[in-house]
Amino acid sequence: MTTINGKGDAFVPPLVSIISGGIAGGVEAAVTYPFEFAKTRVQLRQEKGEKPPRNPFKIVGQVYRQEGIRALYKGCGALVTGSVAKDAIRFVSFDSVKNAFKDPETGTLTYGRSMLAGMAAGVLASGTAVTPTERIKTALIDDARHDKRYKSAVHCVKTILKEDGPIGMYRGFAGTTLKQASATSFRMGSYNILKDFEQLRDIEQTTVVNFGNGAVAGTITTLATQPFDTIKTRSQSAKVTTTMEAIIGIWKDDGIRGFWRGTIMRLGRTVLAGGVLFTTAEAVARIITPIYEKAPAVL
Template identity: 55%
Template sequence: MVSSETDARKSPLVSLIAGGLAGGVECSVTYPFEFAKTRVQLHSSDVSRNPFSVIKRVIEREGVRSLYKGCTTLIAGSVAKDAIRFISFDTIKDQFKDPETGTLSPLRNLAAGITSGVVSSTFAVTPTERIKTALIDDARNEKRFRNPWHCTKTLIAEHGLGAVYRGYVATTMKQATTTAVRLGTYNILKDFEKVRGIPQTTAITFANGAVAGVTVVALTQPFDCLKTRAQSVRGAGVVEAFQSIWAEAGVRGLWRGSTMRLGRTVLAGGILFTSYEAIAEVITPLLGKSTAAA
């Protein structure tokens, strides 16, 4: 069971550690879905909506290792992203919650999520998503990049430091809305249950995270598709990315990869929040003892 006492006593350090570790766990488990989604969004020839079909085809043509191209970069980015996202969200949330009930209004939940998303996009998400996407794109065609570090050095040498921030606008729009919707939905559900005395069991936490994941995909998929196109090896501006998607598939193209992302996001939402709450519950008393001893 997730302790409400632990939730009430979360410190910034607990949010930082628990968020980072939860992000790493979630990314490691769900990466094949992310790979399939990115591949479909980059190449119009990959039109299957079945992520398992895409994964099977990649394994047959390129080998199992290709399926995890860019995974280490995304794990590093996810650890940083979720550490920043949870600590900034929890800090902002504490400033605006009702002192009597300890809850936030839906509007304030969303505002806290948007702010947290912009922060995490700037300091973690955009650079790591850019390298991950470039690696996945390169693995299908030229195969120039040996590893994430080689990819980073090559892109900077060819296009300057701004190369790792290619797609920043689309990524930040996606990240801000995703964080607002995911954390906002999750905390709205959690506050609803808290007021009504519903116990925060592991199953309830996983279900809340999964519902938040479905909501995220339904509302933010066009931003995700634009971000992926903008961060291909060749790169593109948001307008150019939109035009290329529209020319290929019309408005439906903006929702390309949604099945893959839905599969990953529903699973990821459950894993992320369940891991976060469980890790926070374990480390809060340990950090409290360390502080007391100091």
Template identity: 60%
Template sequence: MVSGEGAEKTPLVSLIAGGTAGGVEATITYPFEFAKTRVQLHDDSPTKNPFKVIKAVIEKEGPRSLYKGCETLVAGTILKDAIRFISFDSIKAAFKDPETGTLSPLRNLLAGISAGVVASTFAVTPTERIKTALIDDARHDKRFTSPWHATKTLIAEHGLTKALYRGYVTTTLKQASTTAVRLGTYNTLKDFERLRDIPQTTATTFANGAVAGTIVVFVTQPFDTLKTRAQSVRGAGVKEAFTSVITDYGVKGLWRGSTMRLGRTVLAGGILFTTYEWVAALIQPVLDKKLLPKRSE
């Protein structure tokens, strides 16, 4: 049972629970992210099966290659999810209906978009840029020895803004839409279940997260594909990224890597929200006890 489900989460709880959930999810599911990024970066492999791509990488480059760029993604995901959960929960608290305590689908969507823009600006774009550059570099040049080395090299070659904020528009489009759909869907499902007194068990939370993750993939995949092209080592603008994908694969190319992303996102959605609710339920009572004396003074 996920206890404390109906309790109002404080900003500190949202920050800690969101960051912890993001780190756990990113570490467990990173091989799927690696395989998806490889396919989107002109990879020659015709297969769409993530397990076959992972197997091929292990055979050719060794198992450690599957976690190339992982440190950057995990660090970025911890920061990203901490920011977007605290943003979403804060906005949600301001937007909710005072009588029912729920949000309309439109307000859920707007809260998610707002949280996604904030997360993209302060966390996602820089870390996704370095992660993508590391995976791209590992295919051929192998210039970068670590995330820090890649960051320093790219800044020296392109300047701070172009090095870390390459692909900001496509990343923000992807992040805003992903956050809006994922958190909006998840919160709508929770509100639906709460109004009908459906128990919020661990299985229910995982299932809600998985459903939200499935919807996310098919709605936002074109933004993800363009983001990956824009943030490769060579880099590209939105128009150039779009043109290159259409030239290489046609319109269907905008959904390239969706099978691999689906595998990761469905699993990630379940892990993310389950971990978030667990951690929030664990630390909320502890923080409440520490803060209550101060509140009463």
């Protein structure tokens, strides 16, 4: 929804970024959740002798047969709520930092500064929205495998606060922040680099082009940041685990390969998610920007 150089690089009003980013985040999370569920399941510590399939479709099918359709959306509400807040913050902070980083004379933004703007947006999103909601989602998915203590997302939050205090909501903060900083840097940065390249060559920004750019950005993001995602998932399981304990546990279980566990599942989700996220954000921005411009005093 933003560009970094050349034509079409205009100031994006913060309210437009918040609304378009929030709506896009909620839509993306809801549409792609079964992939997120499968990826989280395979990243969690397995019981002795338990070997889950690596194919996400097999995991989805297995859970559906054994536990029903509702099980596939365990923790979805928390993720959707968090994604609305996360992407609203991520888009508005990225656009704000991007505008601050522009060359004051030419109005352009280098590729390096575009990536840095994405990193700053990721850190802010992690601290304000992502870590707590990811903690709830992961704990719900982990708990549903065996203990089944949590009756709902609200009950999960109450239990975590009772047993571990407020810090319990921020378990995995280091891993989540590393993941968010790097992921947002790669996703937002690479998307804007692709978009800028196309605009310099007069390639029309259609829905198909937006979706393709988002899918490519999602692929780059997944391959570059998977270890952080695996560490984050382990440290946010139902059982209290520190980031260092998660790293040691992954290494003991699977060695270096363990840090890329769930890559195929996450790749399946992020390719679709990247396309949905940026396509939705661009579409919403196109709708609300004229409204904003016509009624600045109200908005």
